[in-house]
Amino acid sequence: MLMRIGFLFNHDQIHQIGHSLPIAMALANGGFAGEIIVATTTPALALEVHRIAGDLIGSRIEHVELRPSGFSRGLDAVLGKVVPAHKLLIYRDNLEFFRGLDILVVAEKTSLILKSRYGLDKLAIIHTRHGAGDRAIGFDKASAGFDHVLCSGRKIRERLISEAGVAPEAITIVGYPKFDLARDKPAHRFLPTTEKAVLYNPHPSPHLSSWYRHGIDVLDKFVDEPRYGMIFAPHVMLFQRSFVVTIDKLRINRAGTIPQRFLRGDNMKFDLGSRASTDMTYTLGSDIYLGDASSQVYEFLLHPRPCIFLNSNRYAWAGDPNFRHWEAGEVIVHPDQLPGALARAGELHETRYRAVQEEMFAESFDITALPSSVRAAAAIVDFAQGRKPVRPHLRLVGT
Secondary structure (H helix, E strand, O other): OOOEEEEEEOOOOOOOHHHHHHHHHHHHHOOOOOEEEEEEOOHHHHHHHHHHHHHHEOOOEEEEEOOOOHHHHHHHHHHOOOOOHHHHHHHHHOHHHHHOOOEEEEOOOHHHHHHHOOOOOOOEEEEOOOOOOOOHHHHOHHHHHOOEEEEOOHHHHHHHHHHHOOOHHHEEEOOOHHHHHOOOOOOOOOOOOOOEEEEEEOOOOOOOOOHHHHHHHHHHOOOOOOOEEEEEOOOOOOOOOOOEEEOOOOEEEOOOOOOHHHHOOOOEEEOOOOHHHOOOHHHHOOOEEEEOOOOHHHHHOOOOOOEEEEOOOOOOOOOOHHHHHHHHOEEEOOHHHHHHHHHHHHHHHHHHHHHHHHHHHHHHOOOOOOOHHHHHHHHHHHHHHHHOOOOOOOOOOOO
8 A cells, every 4th residue: 555645735825835845846756656645725725836836736746625614614704804714624624535644744733633633643744844933832842743843954953852842853854945946046126226125024923023013113214215125025924814813922913904105106015925925035035134023034044134123022032042033133122223223234244143144044954955855855755664664665856
């Protein structure tokens, strides 16, 4: 009987696809002898999977669209504006699909409900994670519920062991498969009339984000600014629902709307959640990063450049591993400090922060000549062989 490995994409947005779909593609291109199934739960996810994987879908990779029941669709119509009801209900409505897999590969933790709620103990679940950020929620005890965890670098591994209680042998460092998709991606200039493009990338979590308290004031600093332009590309979940609810610290807030006065100039670009917000288009195509808690800053550090962080909630962050990324640039507490921070960002980057950024990148991403997706695929193959005593030799491209 052939091993059946499933890759699940179950989210409101497409931003997690780049973290695990390249692994499915590496398995397929490497001649994996078993079945590879990619499951999606929305039309947008299905479209993005087909766009990235191309002809592999339908040839070496089977695509399955998981659907909710009629009852679940009705419940989601009531609750979906506030909580991800569709995302949770999809598991109950498709248990037979999940029972038919040997291994499920996911980029999020919600899928652990298959074990904790629905008793699928024989299903091995591998976590690829999504991002290399520092927030404590990425290292909570839930991570120890996975059968294996793939992570990007030694910083992540060490915190998974010390904080989440993950067994060292249940972790493999594989690099960052999303970088494989961006390897040949050119940097695009979106604001050619300005000298520097600033990427403002606020997080959705109300207790961490700069948006709710200071976002409009930040935008005001760029109106008719001749030198600096702004690319406003927040975390894709900031404007996804009418309200933002967070679970790590129970908070609720409303993102609101973008005032029309900001939409008239040629030095400001707004993207509230297109594909470009998820595929490193803006992190590659901007000159300065302005943010708070988003892990996208680590993708920005693929090419070290000036960073500024807005501590709107006035955290005592120094020495806190959850704010390690704030060591990559100047930290300010109010938008009134932004013009001065922008003026000195270039010099401070060269004299103080470039070396820090290079160190942070090295501890977060173990990048080698072998593509990360191939390394991750090899780790999954090794895991699969450990679960099945008789398994044909599996060849992976690049090994």
